[in-house]
Amino acid sequence: MNMQEAAEHSDQILDAVFAEIEPSVRWTHGPTTTSSCAVTRRRTVMTIVSAERRGSFLGVVDRFWRKSGYRIKAINNDVDVPAIFAQTQDGFGVSLIVAAAGQVHFDVDTPCVQESEVADSTSRATAPTYEGMEHIPRPNIHDDFWSAGASGARSAGSP
Helix, strand or coil, X not given: CEHHHHHHHHHHHHHHHHHHCCCCCCEEECCCEECCCCEEEEEXXXXXXXXXXXXXXXXXXXXXXXXXXXXXXXXXXXXXXXXXXXXXXXXXXXXXXXXXXXXXXXXXXXXXXXXXXXXXXXXXXXXXXXXXXXXXXXXXXXXXXXXXXXXXXXXXXXC
């Protein structure tokens, strides 16, 4: 497997977990990074996941990863910045990290593979891509379920 193939497999891993989240959330691509033999693909959830819904969100992902045969390596149960770290059967590291303002990040780290060029992901983001911006903004898309209890949220149709 080369780095491009590993990146494409990472996209499939991410596509699968997002397909399991109901109701669906809106997300954008984070930066893809490479080292001498590995790739990291990232996605950032732009849907506001309220503190009241955070446990449910993490539970959906945890159950899906376990059902998929992933080995849960660590769980951070911190109230403000919870995280789940797992590994697929073929050695890809997957993580869900809740950061500042409840922003949810997913990362997939590939094992060491044959060096190659890596193209951008072909998975279509469901939120704006924020190309040209230095940082992805905080979550700003309201969902009636996931954002329940959050204040100051804009609706999905808001600019």
